[in-house]
Amino acid sequence: MTLDLHADPVDLTRELVDIQSVSGEEQAIADAVQAALTEQADHLEVVRNGQAVLARTNLGRPSRVVLAGHLDTVPVNGNLPLRREGDVLHGLGTVDMKGGDAVFLHLAATVREPRHDLTFVFYDCEEIEATRNGLGRIERELPGWLAGDLAIVGEPSNAVIEAGCQGTMRIELPTTGTRAHTARAWMGVNAIHALAEPMRRLAEYRPRDVEIDGLTYREGLQAVRVSGGVAGNVVPDEAVLTVNFRFAPDRSAEEAEQHLREVFDGFELSVVDLSPGALPGLSAPAAAELVQAAGGKAAAKLGWTDVARFAALGMPAVNFGPGDPTLAHTRQEHVHAAEIRQVAGVLREFLTAL
């Protein structure tokens, strides 16, 4: 089967959904994407990298836009093959993110005279551990292919431009004590009791709302795990509180860590996971044009996406794709055909209109 990139991107979404592509098993979909893009070799340079496929124009335009989408999905959950009900496509990947992929593939084939040079990146292993992320591999192996003046990541955003992203940091706050039989509790020191004070600070913490470039980022500081205990009759000597901090992109990673050390002053803590945020960068010319094409509206991205990888390269980067992100990774994933067409229309105008 060869994908028809000139077809309605809604039909193309259907075809992509029915090529199963759980993370690590992207060969079939990457082969299909490569074959289809290679048919456009008259205006696109195409390369394969592992299970990723990249294509770009080389028109000598003064600016370049990178459009990136991952080809993999979370595991199948009784939601394949695709099922269409009227205007709605149901199934794994309809939201996250084969609708966005379909739009980008359609534009790759049909926008032959773009105002910016274009780079398309279809990559693997976004839904699993960051070390296997295909975009990270491309950054290491083909760094020139990610350069540009604006990156558009086609993750679901309800067809709204979502700019920047918040950082995320996970810390562990361990407490220690001295084990003893609970019948002689005064001989011990209870490590769970020692969590009472940091938990009080957490429960009383008031997160900031931060406005940047007209967008509002809402921070959050949340316990995500607590554990401790030895046996029903033992004063426990170890307990751990795990906290997730979502921080606005006006804080660097170092500043975010410093903030937590102040909040939990007097307690030991260690950072176990960290992804810096990304400033929205909507004042850059290409980004401002895109917002204009989308009707002048943009929102703050609160979750963390691969947008931050482009931001780390110094590029303004946005999420823009069809589908409700809160349906991602649920069995009920579904997308309205109209949203797919809307995103395709906005991007076509952005890439071609004067």
Next chain:
Amino acid sequence: MTLDLHADPVDLTRELVDIQSVSGEEQAIADAVQAALTEQADHLEVVRNGQAVLARTNLGRPSRVVLAGHLDTVPVNGNLPLRREGDVLHGLGTVDMKGGDAVFLHLAATVREPRHDLTFVFYDCEEIEATRNGLGRIERELPGWLAGDLAIVGEPSNAVIEAGCQGTMRIELPTTGTRAHTARAWMGVNAIHALAEPMRRLAEYRPRDVEIDGLTYREGLQAVRVSGGVAGNVVPDEAVLTVNFRFAPDRSAEEAEQHLREVFDGFELSVVDLSPGALPGLSAPAAAELVQAAGGKAAAKLGWTDVARFAALGMPAVNFGPGDPTLAHTRQEHVHAAEIRQVAGVLREFLTAL
């Protein structure tokens, strides 16, 4: 091999230790005890019940003392066979509680004219779940055999009379919330944060010291487990705090529960485990005589033992046995021969002197 009940109880302890008797595997030791007691049938009535052996005098004395010891041990942990170093016996059961068993067996054979009628109870499955406890089975099947005016349980007590015992209650305090992605934490309610207030009350709780019959019971309220958490990026909707309350025997089980409901007022809690305490009862005549024979000193029992089963039958009951109870269930279990002989001497005086 036949146990020689007339030998030094230290030698008898050595013989008992080397008959392995992990809970549920007491047949060999029960057979040996039964055979040895049956040799004393001229002055003892002997019955077998499962892997328990009971013996009693029927001398028509106005009062009766019950001496009870369990025959089982916790699992072997590289601490068998017995190893003797000078005056110290090392090995599984030296403390918990074959030293006490040896003393009782020795007295059963050698105290032929006691001042009180005597009942000896050697039973199984004390170290495992309460439903399998041999003493509980005897209570159901042979209740007349447990009646008396004083019960002495030979659990290790450093050769000090330990009277009564504290009650123990375990409660679970669950909190609930609403799950959400931590990037949109305001859409959720964090169940771990909801534990901050009960944990504050726990950390600030000041337990009572209670004096009863001249003995001091020290209460304790301790978190023994805390758990909650769904994933590193999810506001958790469930958490549970488990608390162990050790309460002095002036509180009934109902009063202890009521107290916890007041401490944690405003929070749901459920009782998951409960054993009432036992008042020391040292004012009863036989108990007072025993304390006198032991030099006039007694201490409060803080842990929970089968003493409470006798107390529930309305009898004063004490722990009195050789060995340091803090060594029980450790690989390093060991007992001094002198303590075994000391306990035997005190009991012989109590049972025979005018």
